[in-house]
Amino acid sequence: MSEKDGIKILICQGTGGISMGAKDVEAAFVRHLAEKGVDAVIGKRCDIIKTGCRGLCANDVLVDIITPEQGRVTYDFVKPEEVEKIIDEHLVKKETIEKRKAKPYYNQFVNAQMRVVMTGCGQIDPESLNAYLEEDGFKAIEKCIRGMKPDEVIEEVKKSGLRGRGGGGFPTGTKWSFCKASPGNHKYLICNADEGDPGAFMDRSLLEGDPFCIIEGMMIAAYAIGCDFGYVYVRAEYPLAVQRLQHAIDICYEKNYLGKNIQGWGFDFDMRIKMGAGAFVCGEETALMASIEGFRGMSRPRPPFPAVRGLWGKPTNINNVETFANVRHIINRGADWYASLGTDTTKGTKIFAVTGKVKHTGLVEVPAGMKIREVIYDVCGGIANNRKFKAVQAGGPSGGCIPAEILDTPVDYDSLIKAGAMMGSGGLVVMDETTCMVDVSRFFLNFTRMESCGKCVPCRIGLKVMLDILERITEGRGEPSDIETLKDLGIAIKKSSLCGLGQTAPNPILSTINYFRDEYEAHINDKRCPSNCCKELLLWQVVVDKCVKCGACKKACPVDAIVWEKGEIAYLDKEKCTKCKSCYDACRFMAIE
Amino acid sequence: MVNLTIDNRQVTAPRNATIYEAAKINGIHIPILCHDNKLKPFGACRMCLVEVEQMKGRQIPACTTPVTEGMIVTTSTPDIIKARKLVLELLLLNHPLDCPVCDKGGDCDLQNLSYDYKISSNRFHDQKFQHKIDYNNPLIERDMNRCILCGKCVRICDEIVSFGALTFIGRGIETKIGCEFDEALNCEFCGSCVSVCPVGALLARPFKFKARFWAMEKKRSICGYCGTGCNLTLGVKEGKVLTTVYDENQGFHRGQLCVRGRFGYQFINNEKRLKKPLIRKNGALVECGWDEALQLAASKIRNGSETAAIATPRLTNEEFFLFRKLMKGIGSENFDHAAGYAHKALTSGFARSLGSAASTAMVNDIQKSDMLLVIKTDSYETHPVIGFEINIAVKDKGVKLNIVSDKNGKLGKLPGARTFVHLPGSETLLINALCSSVIKQKLVSSTAASLPDFKEYAKGIEAFSPEKAASLCGISPEEINSLAADFASSKKAMILFPTGVAYPGHDSELATALANLAILAGKVEGEGCGLLCLPEKNNSQGAVDTGFYPTGKGLDALSVFDAIEDGRIKTLFLAGENPVVSYPDEARIKRALEKLDFLVLTTLFPTETAEYADLVLPASSYAEKEGTFTSAGGHVQYFAPVIPKAGDSRTDFEIISSLIKLTGGEAASNPSEIFAEIASTLDGYAGMTYENLGENGAFTAVKTRPALILPQTQAPALRKPEEFSLVTGALLYHNGTLSQFGEGPMHVSPESYAEISRKDASRLGIKENDTITLTSDSGSMQLAARVSLRIPEGVVFIPNHFSANPVNAIWSGKPVTPVALSR
């Protein structure tokens, strides 16, 4: 987008933006611009553009104003009542309001990233086909159809080294070639937008912020493989994504970018959104197909693989949203360019959803192979509240943790696996010294076992048994043999479960036992939680030499169990204490144990 | 074939076999819990895990993984044993383990595997499940505490029964099997789910606490209800049949049964069974000895010209053969079965059109066909296990299904199925129109075109062009043409239609019309082609084969009643038949029976007809005798007695045999000799012996000689606008009137009703269960209304099984009976 002509006001209208009042901010801009006749006053057109998510939702509503004079300036936390002032000063007087500008960390957050897949996201109007076309939209599919044979498209994708972003990291070109090779004149294409991993929202943001690029990615895949029908399986909890994508599909049909004989290129492709059933396991490809077929979302054995017998028994190719989002860039800029990004085995960029105890949580797109340390410290500003980094859970609830010792692990498929974690959908949950690794395992396991589809025995019952043991441990009733039992069970469940859910659910436990065995032992042998996190094991007392007499705990305690006077060390009255942990959370000096 | 190594042995297996199947074929046992060879691969229990060299690191389910060339499989390594033990430990964790009071004990896969793998203790501890047990239906107890979630019940109900009553509910450890919205089970009660359940989670309630599994003898038999000819294994203890036992290897149907076969066995040991001959003295039936009874019967029937016999198609082939001898011996040509008309499709229709009174297709053609043309959606209800074959054909094999029927029904809900709902009674007309359309569309096969009678036929059938027939049968010319084209241009196609007392329209004319259609389209014979008549009762086909119907000047069953009324017939011998309830026009039947000089009846039960009898002879049921039945498609199967005869009852074979002797005749005295005689006199049975019938039986040889004959077709009488067309038919839960003595069927379908369309109901202000009055020329009756979506406007359907309030009070026995209906 050229920043020379016209004035552009980009208002974030991703789910985060909207929930922080982006619609009101937009309305305020519209109203004030009109009332003040700003266009006339400054002699330029001011275009308001609603964009998708740009990754730092915590700072929403984010507003970028681009003027020839001041270039691009980002304001964050914008409230509707501030809009008038911003217009007056920034647009009319052409004076940037320095105080309200996003802090330097915002730019650091943005600049330390490498945006390929998310280029459109947060920059263009996701509801405008023209905006997409201006950004070379549908050039890639045109290039494919008019200049490349399907096999050449597959070759190009193979050469790029693109691997599936849905978790498994299967080489995308190879997957396409399997489905293409399957006999049958009716094949399906599925875009997996179930995104059940709590905390991850890159797929949602892509669909909300750049839906046309997903459609184009699917068209290219369909052309390469020979599919005539595509489904996008979106979780029902993503109403905005569904709405934006549906809008985009409607426009594409209207303008003949979907349907029969697209743009006269002699290529047919139809697509439809299918709303998910809201279960984590529905993201697993066979369960997803069962769900589309109208059955309960329950995994099916593979083989037969979807490429051979998929949806309704037909050959089916299924890819993740982010995978499809990469495709048009590979075609437009070439496989060689793409392959030059990243590491030997993981090419291109990867979007991560960083949450937990970092200063700036959000979506970050970085070249594959960047060190985890860089992601956490350079992009996300390091650990919040000056606490000590303990570990990062990579790969969502069925990933594994990476401790401080190996913080220089690069984020690529193979290094993460080697570290006992995985890429998964790209969730990074950062944990500090207050996080108990046993409790974290318990938390993740509780999630996966609740989401188990209940079909196979090891996952359905085995995970429950593991959870029972972990609960016992965190409650101080652990037994020395528990660690070995957990390991044993975990390995057995991984090996014998039917689908990826059961095959990965024990990961958090296995990896925390591997890296933080001492924490388990402390719980079991000393009945102590080293992170002072497991309620049942807290001593419920103030550590005298850590207390700085600030009194925060007294204010936090809802039952007046803290005795504190100004300048005195606090005292916790165990009789009154209800073990709610409010004081513990309130104390910034780790003085409650 | 694929070469692979299993447990260090070089073996081969078919290309699409799974590892489990490959092992099994080669005599290597892999334990399973959730796998069933009838069902699609599922892979839930993980008992069958094996190691595969080429897929190191994971444990591979043998039951779902196809073999590949060069695969190296090890079925039990220490790791694998450990994994299987873990599965069992986990399954037993919340399981109630109340084996001492569990009916599945001794036949339970979980129990057996726990024993095999010596799971004597559990490393883990947890609470037992606390699910409420579903006792809401009388036939199936659902105790989800014992469920191991193998999913077999869900799958069989969906994949084979196509009912879909069951589903997985919940996630994680809370997952359980339930009905939609967790409601009580209310389904077809076929018991398929009970059969396949590997544990005691689904149990047959009538069998509860009847016997330990191992204390019963398991004996093979043949179902005595409908003409499907399902094989049964009966669980017998102390001379009583206590249950049916599932044997997945039995019969073409691989152990599947319908509600009647599965739960209807109780009639065998029903308290009401007659144990002693009864003789009428001073107006009352009193017990007497066999000698006295047989002497009397013999003396009464001796005058053959005034004697007639009507039998139920439930007798054995040997009994029919002998019976015919008896009748011929006493000089009577008046013998018949099945109301005299229910067999005409075969004995007259097929006989003249195809050259023999037999179907040209067999049941196992269904899944090999490309298209099925089913006459009446009721075929599912009349022959439910053949219905399962159709379900599988359509859902698994992609066979097309077209249904021509006077109402909608379950079959029509199969994927892609088309139902052509015609006006009641117009089926022959519609089939003629299809024939005419095949000719018009020039789709006639060359063999048909070269038949000598083709020209004449083609000319005659012009009167039934789709355009002319459309308004008379209620199907548009376009639909008729498309169905005709569909049938004729399918590579393989077959026609199925039920016959029976309840379907008077399925007569010789319809059979001829259908034969014409098959002949014209070149679909008379060959794999996946042909005509399959589905006769009502277990040995309807056998009664026809053995010739137990009148030829020449012999009277047919209904004419016998005329002859009684005008005094030509004085003595009637009824074997098992209950015409007071099942034959058309109750009043007329009763009138005739009253007029008889002498009525002798062999019967299992004191039926309504017994009230008119002078002599009642207690007969033995199929479970108490030996013989053969011939089912749909000419499947001849041998069965032996499984229990001693009830009381002093005797088999019809013994009774008839005694009567032959007493009337001065001679005949072999045991069934096997008679069967030998059958084999030597009936072409179709040539070469058969009890020994070579074995467990699988044999199929009668059928010679066909197709001929195109113009059926006599009457347009159905148009009903007056205020009238309803009464049609009768079969219910899924019953067969004839016999199933009323099986507790199971009566639990779920205890009484008659009148089913009408929703539109008519709302027009007349009738609600479900309202009492409505139905009046025809022959009488009047009241029934509870059932309002349904499947019945077209202007039609009322009443089942024909029930003795209480029988439909023949108003039913004429014509294809359609006009009735007035009021609230």
Ligand SMILES: Cc1cc2nc3c(=O)[nH]c(=O)nc-3n(C[C@H](O)[C@H](O)[C@H](O)COP(=O)(O)O)c2cc1C
């Ligand atoms: C329990 C489970 C959940 C999954 N959830 C998702 C998901 O939400 N989105 C997704 O794209 N893939 C998910 N996957 C991976 C898919 O099964 C599949 O591998 C992926 O969609 C393939 O796309 P890709 O080749 O582009 O990665 C999940 C897998 C498992 C086992």
Ligand code: SF4
């Ligand atoms: S591993 Fe878990 S989620 Fe997957 S099929 Fe088994 S029970 Fe279902």
Ligand code: SF4
């Ligand atoms: S909050 Fe912590 S440091 Fe402050 S008074 Fe309480 S215990 Fe002491």
Ligand code: SF4
């Ligand atoms: S289901 Fe099997 S293991 Fe369970 S109680 Fe019954 S017999 Fe015992």
Ligand code: SF4
């Ligand atoms: S009895 Fe038959 S219809 Fe009913 S749930 Fe079981 S399988 Fe389904």
Ligand code: SF4
């Ligand atoms: S009820 Fe029986 S058949 Fe059904 S899932 Fe449970 S164990 Fe399997």
Ligand code: SF4
């Ligand atoms: S009644 Fe018919 S279908 Fe049912 S089990 Fe018996 S023979 Fe089979």
Ligand code: FES
């Ligand atoms: S929604 Fe605004 S930055 Fe994510």
Ligand code: FES
């Ligand atoms: S028998 Fe193979 S998984 Fe159950």
